[in-house]
Amino acid sequence: MANKSKWVMPKQHGAWAMLIIPFWLGAYAGGLSWIHAPLFVAWVALYLATYPLLMAVKTKRNDPYVPAARYGAIAAPALAVSLWQQPALFYFGLAMMPFFLVNTYYSKKKNERAFWNDAAAIAAFCIGGLAAFYAGRGELTVEAFELAAFSFLFFIGSTFYVKTMIREKKNERYKWLSWGYHALLIVGLIAIGESFAVLAYAPSVIRAVYLYGKSLPIMKLGMLEIANAAYFFIAMIVLYS
Structure with a gap:
């Protein structure tokens, strides 16, 4: 060993x-x-x-x-x-x-x-x-904490989603937690005037709802999450440029 x-x-x-x-x-x-x-x-x-x-x-x-x-x-x-x-x-x-x-x-x-x-x-x-x-x-600065918060919100959403696709895929509670979280995230961002940031989370919301219940191989699920994370990263870079 x-x-x-x-x-x-x-x-x-x-x-x-x-x-x-x-x-x-x-x-x-x-x-x-x-x-x-x-x-x-x-x-x-x-x-x-x-x-x-x-x-x-x-x-x-x-x-x-x-x-x-x-x-x-x-x-x-x-x-x-x-x-x-x-x-x-x-x-x-x-x-x-x-x-x-x-x-x-x-x-x-x-x-x-x-x-x-x-x-x-x-x-x-x-x-x-x-x-x-x-x-x-x-x-x-405030900007630093905003970025940290945006990242935290993104990865919490990813955590909910992945759980609904793998370990908790038959758990209705997690489905509604995931869907509710993503819906509140978008509403909250609009409410505080961060409309552009909504675009950074849009693919996350779509995949959380559309892909739920679909049987995806672990590898494909992982590749989609990598692509989504890369999109979020680029969107945040654009937002703070």
């Missing part, structure tokens, strides 16, 4: 979009800088380290600590450079800790698919977006 556990990759492929999109939206809106390169390396490596750590909590075995340490060794110098340039980034890490503790709790309970576990992870990813914004701008 030790040799096989040198480089463990997370199985939740959808989490990669959550890891990448809020970060680079924040980096773009805050002003792209060289510091985003080492910060992103640290961000990815720390994410990769958390998976085996949570796996160790779940299985109560020690071998997952091997890949966690390896990813940590990659993150350390990149994080050191980032903190040297922007020491306040430390506080963003502190802000993520409560959400990581939530993930630890659900891993210990062997219930990682719980909605609140997903919501906690999404919140942590969006804090990463705030950190990327701060790294470029040197401050947090």
Whole structure:
């Protein structure tokens, strides 16, 4: 097991979009800088380290600590450079800790698919977006929090949708939660005057309703979500250009 556990990759492929999109939206809106390169390396490596750590909590075995340490060794110098340039980034890490503790709790309970576990992870990813914004701008503005909120809302909707298509596809409650969430999202955006942002979520709403109940292969479902996430990312870039 030790040799096989040198480089463990997370199985939740959808989490990669959550890891990448809020970060680079924040980096773009805050002003792209060289510091985003080492910060992103640290961000990815720390994410990769958390998976085996949570796996160790779940299985109560020690071998997952091997890949966690390896990813940590990659993150350390990149994080050191980032903190040297922007020491306040430390506080963003502190802000993520409560959400990581939530993930630890659900891993210990062997219930990682719980909605609140997903919501906690999404919140942590969006804090990463705030950190990327701060790294470029040197401050947090209303714009930074707007982008983080938009990302959070998008990925919560994606979580509802994926659950209705896979693990909760026969659960009427989740169907109405998903449909109701997406409907309220559009109404809410219009109500606060964010009409253009509605376009960023339009494909999400359409697929949540139209594709519900259809039997899609996991691979096809994943590819459609990647395309939808890419569309959202581009729409947000246009919105904040």
